[in-house]
Amino acid sequence: xxxxxxxxxxxxxxxxxxxxxxxxxxxxxxxxxxxxxxxxxxxxxxxxxxxxxxxxxxxxxxxxxxxxxxxxxxxxxxxxxxxxxxxxxxxxxxxxxxxxxxxxxxxxxxxxxxxxxxxxxxxxxxxxxxxxxxxxxxxxxxxxxxxxxxxxxxxxxxxxxxxxxxxxxxxxxxxxxxxxxxxxxxxxxxxxxxxxxxxxxxxxxxxxxxxxxxxxxxxxxxxxxxxxxxxxxxxxxxxxxxxxxxxxxxxxxxxxxxxxxxxxxxxxxxxxxxxxxxxxxxxxxxxxxxxxxxxxxxxxxxxxxxxxxxxxxxxxxxxxxxxxxxxxxxxxxxxxxxxxxxxxxxxxxxxxxxxxxxxxxxxx
Amino acid sequence: xxxxxxxxxxxxxxxxxxxxxxxxxxxxxxxxxxxxxxxxxxxxxxxxxxxxxxxxxxxxxxxxxxxxxxxxxxxxxxxxxxxxxxxxxxxxxxxxxxxxxxxxxxxxxxxxxxxxxxxxxxxxxxxxxx
Numbered sequence: 001x002x003x004x005x006x007x008x009x010x011x012x013x014x015x016x017x018x019x020x021x022x023x024x025x026x027x028x029x030x031x032x033x034x035x036x037x038x039x040x041x042x043x044x045x046x047x048x049x050x051x052x053x054x055x056x057x058x059x060x061x062x063x064x065x066x067x068x069x070x071x072x073x074x075x076x077x078x079x080x081x082x083x084x085x086x087x088x089x090x091x092x093x094x095x096x097x098x099x100x101x102x103x104x105x106x107x108x109x110x111x112x113x114x115x116x117x118x119x120x121x122x123x124x125x126x127x128x129x130x131x132x133x134x135x136x137x138x139x140x141x142x143x144x145x146x147x148x149x150x151x152x153x154x155x156x157x158x159x160x161x162x163x164x165x166x167x168x169x170x171x172x173x174x175x176x177x178x179x180x181x182x183x184x185x186x187x188x189x190x191x192x193x194x195x196x197x198x199x200x201x202x203x204x205x206x207x208x209x210x211x212x213x214x215x216x217x218x219x220x221x222x223x224x225x226x227x228x229x230x231x232x233x234x235x236x237x238x239x240x241x242x243x244x245x246x247x248x249x250x251x252x253x254x255x256x257x258x259x260x261x262x263x264x265x266x267x268x269x270x271x272x273x274x275x276x277x278x279x280x281x282x283x284x285x286x287x288x289x290x291x292x293x294x295x296x297x298x299x300x301x302x303x304x305x306x307x308x309x310x311x312x313x314x315x316x317x318x319x320x321x322x323x324x325x326x327x328x329x330x331x332x333x334x335x336x337x338x339x340x341x342x343x344x345x346x347x348x349x350x351x352x353x354x355x356x357x358x359x360x361x362x363x364x
Numbered sequence: 365x366x367x368x369x370x371x372x373x374x375x376x377x378x379x380x381x382x383x384x385x386x387x388x389x390x391x392x393x394x395x396x397x398x399x400x401x402x403x404x405x406x407x408x409x410x411x412x413x414x415x416x417x418x419x420x421x422x423x424x425x426x427x428x429x430x431x432x433x434x435x436x437x438x439x440x441x442x443x444x445x446x447x448x449x450x451x452x453x454x455x456x457x458x459x460x461x462x463x464x465x466x467x468x469x470x471x472x473x474x475x476x477x478x479x480x481x482x483x484x485x486x487x488x489x490x491x492x493x494x
Contacts, residue, residue, distance in 0.1 A: 033428050034403040222402070222429060290450065292406050292426045314405040314428050321406075340424065340431075 001025065005050035006143045006201040007208060014218055021221055022116030024051040029220040037226050037316040039217035040190050041357045044149035046211045047219050051115040054142055054198060055125065058108050059134035066101060066109060068264055069128055071246060073256035077103035081175045083187055086254055087246050088121070089266030093273060094242040095249065097121050098234065100187060102176050110183070112144075114236050128265075142181070143204035147216060148194035148227075150357065153186075155214045156195050159207055160184060168195070189224060191231025191355050226313050229322060232284065232351025238295055239282060239310040239324050245270060247278040248326060250351065278329055282310065284351040285323040285335065286363060289344050293323035298338040299346075301327050309337065317354045318364060324351065366395040366489070369461055374485035375437045380461065381479060384468070388443055392465040393425065393434060393456065396489055401427040404453040409445030409467055416440060416469065423466045425456065437479060440471040 002025040011018065016027035027048065029036060039045045057065065066074040072086035082103050088096045097117040102110040113121045126136050147156045157165050164179040171177065176185030176196075183198040199207065212218060225235070232250075234240055240249035247255070247270070255270060256262070287293050293312030300306045305328040312323035323346070327335065336343040353363050372380045378397035382390040398404065406426040416422050422436035423445075445467050448455060456464035480488060 028429070029402060032403055034405075226428060290406055292431065294431065314426070316428070 003051070005048055006204045007048045007050065010205050010208060011048065011218075016218070016220060019221070022051060022114065022118075024115055026051060027218075027220040029222045030218045033220065033222040033226070034316045036217055036219040036223035040149045040192055040219060040223065040227055041317055041354070042149070044147060044152040044155050044194070044211075044216045045219035045223065046208060046216045047146040047148070047221075047224055048143075048204075048208075049146050049196070050143040050201070050204065052144055053113045053115060053118040053121065054139040054144065055111040055113060055122065056108065056137045056139055057111065057125075057129070057134050058137070059129075059132065060107050061132040062107060062109050062134050065129055065132045065134045067262055069125065070099075070101065071255045071264060071266060071270070073259075073262060073264075074101060074103065074109070075259075075262075076256070077101070079103075079175075080105055081171075081177045081185075083174045083176060083185060087240075087251055088124070089245070089264075089270070090242055091265055091269065093245040093266040093269030095236070095240040095244060095246060095251075096124060096242060098236050098240070098251070098254075102183075102185065104178065116237060139198070141201055142183075142198045143201045144196060144198045145204065145207065145211075146188055146190075146194065146196045146224075147211060148188045148190040148192045148219075149216075150193060152192070152194035152216070155211065155216050156197070159210050159214075160197070189231070189233055190227040191233070191352060192227075192357070225311075226316060229311055229313050229324070230315050230317055230352065230354035232353060234282075234324070235311055244326070245273055245278075247273050248280040248282060250282040250324070280307065280326050281329045282324055282326050283332070284349040284353060285309070285312075285325050285337070285346040286318070286349055286353070287321040287323075287337070287344060287346045291321060291339050291344055293321045293337060293339070293346070297323075299325045299327055300336050300338070300343070301332050302334065315353060317357070318359055322353050366399055366494070367461070368394070368396075368482050368486050368489075370482050372461065373437075373479035373481065374488075375435065375479065376488055377435045379434060379437050381437050382461075382465075388468050388470045389438060389440070390465045391422075391434075391437060391467050391469060392460055394485075395460045396494060398457050398460045398464070401425060401429070401432060403428050404456050407446075407449040407453045407456065407466070409449060410442045412442055412444060414442045416442065425453075425466075434466060436469070438469060438471045440469040442467055443470050444468040
């Protein structure tokens, strides 16, 4: 039996199919995964993401610790509540995890890391926090809901604590704020507008039911996966891991090599990759024929060389199959993918595939 | 519990078989199978004339989540793959025992496989915990 979020019994009562995800029993779908997906693209859906690990770092040298631990530079965070997406690397430049860091004040930052990497992340952070006297505290007392879709914010706002409502409506994209034990952020993993709300665990069931009563559809991890892939967002463990670096994972934009005197873990390795040029790249694929691209299918590039699909699915918005594939670097317009022994043509595109409910130019 | 029509025979791998008036058989996947797979988005059916052994993979059904093989319940020759499924794989979700059929097969003489009666299939579902 896996770990349970505060919403576990509610998921069961809603008829969810539960699967193991990173050691947690999580809802993969309630009724129809495709309908859940469309609800988020067209109106609003709610996901239980309480399995994700919230870590508060406190101490006067927290910023210094994060400038050493993260490949992106928290020096970019200057206003309270601002968020930054970053990889945390090992010394070889491999990705230990991807995470979001929120700047609360100069002695307090909040991280949200993946459930499946929790143990290793906490051990890694603690190992480096000691010298800087930064306190590391996992917030197991909090639940986290992601409410996503074009109608998500308006349907969520009235359910927030009264003191948070006006501020929630004015919240800029990719920022958050604290009200008591609540934390409301305008972030997500779907390519739609919305909130991610951290709140005291005992209040999560009431909020979920109130969202349902306002027409917000319960959504499982299945829809979360098709939405994030359409939105061009990587999944740790599929699209990057400790054996791959950010430049071959379409995450070069998250690496801050400037300023040059910032010494972060993995920097030397990444500088060597940058100087030599990355041998591989992560690209988006759109399958031309019917069929479904899946992770680990082999990809052949014209003129020789090949690679592999890291994430693939059927895109409910595009009604065709899309994927990420890691292939040799260089301009490639078309590849072929081995699906059960048949070589099917696919076009390469630059992710994302879908943003704010609409296919991006050149995808279809 | 999922539907198990009384006029069909079944396999432990969740296929169903219907005897047609002309001596051929129609084959599909059960209500339980379609529900377990979720929304189907792609179906590959066998070509007409292909000879299949009992237990041989004869079709692929893919949901958003995963691809699954369908195993032929009987030995025989394919007379038709359902032509509607290419454009509308969701027919299997909506009507697994009707418009969502996968293939028609002329069984090899004497091939009856080891098919389950409806009550045996229901028992099998219970034994699997459904």
